Amino acid sequence: MMDPGGQHDALGAQSCPEYAELIVKYVDGVASEEERERLEAHIATCANCRREVQGHARVANATRDIHFVDLPEDAWRSYWKNTYNRMERTVGWALVVIGFVVVGICAVGRFAHWIATNQTLNLAEKLGLGAVVVGLVVIVTGAVRERIVMRRFDRYRRVKQ
């Protein structure tokens, strides 16, 4: 992005007014990624703003030492905490799904066997119970698949933001 120009000559070695606030945020490390990219693209072509950034950085450096040591460590800690929480949730869900599938398969097999070998049920009752079991399996499979698709969609959305 090019600056509109003009102000530099009139105001000497000052930064562009529309970037003044952003430069402070940038030096303080609180600018968003989009803002950082915007300013970096601008200072690549604007020497005055570049000098302004360097000047601010020098002034800020004295008070920044504490900041600089603390911030990455905090970010690091929260990164690991988030990763751990996410992993914990993933493992929890995997166990629930696996357990559910194993128990479900066993139950369906047992039930199918019970229906097939039952002497007191007539064919219509056997078919009816079979239909109920198949229907339940379809519903549960659908619900699990939906959950997995939703999680994927969630992750996609989080990445996009």
Ligand SMILES: [Zn+2]
């Ligand atoms: Zn500028």
